Amino acid sequence: MNEVVSSQTESKVYLEIVKQLRQIISKEKLKPGDKLPSERELSERLNVGRSSVREALRALELLGLIETRRGEGTFIRDFRGNQLVQLLSTFILEDEKAKKDVLETKYLIEMDCLKLAIDRYSSSAMIDLKEEVVLGQSVDDENFFYSIAVLADNHLLMRIWLILNDYFKALEIKHCEKEKDLYLNIIASIESGNKKKALIHYQNLRNLSNS
Structure with a gap:
C-alpha cells in the first residue's frame, strides 16, 4: 500500500515539475537553442529535490523536447x-x-x-x-x-x-x-x-x- 501511495506522489511531483518547466519556458520566452536553468537552480526555484528535477528533465529529453550537452547544460530542442x-x-x-x-x-x-x-x-x-x-x-x-x-x-x-x-x-x-x-x-x-x-x-x- 505504501509503495502505491509513494508511486502516486512521485507521479504528481513529476507532472507538477513538467508543468512548471513549461511555465518557465513560456514566461521567459525561451526558444529552441536556449539554455535551461541548471538542476540546482530549478530545484531551488521549484522547491523540489534535485532527483525529481532530474527525472522530469530525463522524461522531457526522451520526448525529444530538450537535449543535454556534456559540460554545457540542458537546451531546448527545435522538435517542431x-x-x-x-x-x-x-x-x-x-x-x-x-x-x-x-x-x-x-x-x-x-x-x-x-x-x-x-x-x-x-x-x-x-x-x-x-x-x-x-x-x-x-x-x-x-x-x-x-x-x-x-x-x-x-x-x-x-x-x-x-x-x-x-x-x-x-x-x-x-x-x-x-x-x-x-x-x-x-x-x-x-x-x-x-x-x-x-x-x-x-x-x-x-x-x-x-x-
Missing part, C-alpha cells in the same frame, strides 16, 4: 522543426487518404490518452486544467490535449501525438472554435473516472459518430 515531419508533410498535403489517416490516428491517440489520464488521475492537475478552460477567453485545443497527453504519462504516446500534431498543423485544416462546455464535459468525465462518457464527450467535440 523535425525534418521527417517536414519531408513527409510534402506528400501528405497531396494525398487525401494520408490526410484522413493523420486525423484518424491523431484522434485514436487522443482517446487513448484520455483513458490513461483517467487511470492515472491527478486531482491537482485537473483543477489547473479546468481553471485554464474556465478563465480563458477561448480554449486552445492543442494545449488542452497536450495537457491530457502529459496526464496520460506515457512517453511514447506523447511523442507520437507531438509528431501527429505537427502533421495536423501542416495540413492547415480550418477548424471552428468549440464551446467551453465540450471541454468541461471531458474534464468532468475524467474526474468521475467514467471512460465511456469521456469518449462520448470526445466524439462530440470532434464531431465523430458515437456508433
Whole structure:
C-alpha cells in the first residue's frame, strides 16, 4: 500500500515539475537553442529535490523536447522543426487518404490518452486544467490535449501525438472554435473516472459518430 501511495506522489511531483518547466519556458520566452536553468537552480526555484528535477528533465529529453550537452547544460530542442515531419508533410498535403489517416490516428491517440489520464488521475492537475478552460477567453485545443497527453504519462504516446500534431498543423485544416462546455464535459468525465462518457464527450467535440 505504501509503495502505491509513494508511486502516486512521485507521479504528481513529476507532472507538477513538467508543468512548471513549461511555465518557465513560456514566461521567459525561451526558444529552441536556449539554455535551461541548471538542476540546482530549478530545484531551488521549484522547491523540489534535485532527483525529481532530474527525472522530469530525463522524461522531457526522451520526448525529444530538450537535449543535454556534456559540460554545457540542458537546451531546448527545435522538435517542431523535425525534418521527417517536414519531408513527409510534402506528400501528405497531396494525398487525401494520408490526410484522413493523420486525423484518424491523431484522434485514436487522443482517446487513448484520455483513458490513461483517467487511470492515472491527478486531482491537482485537473483543477489547473479546468481553471485554464474556465478563465480563458477561448480554449486552445492543442494545449488542452497536450495537457491530457502529459496526464496520460506515457512517453511514447506523447511523442507520437507531438509528431501527429505537427502533421495536423501542416495540413492547415480550418477548424471552428468549440464551446467551453465540450471541454468541461471531458474534464468532468475524467474526474468521475467514467471512460465511456469521456469518449462520448470526445466524439462530440470532434464531431465523430458515437456508433
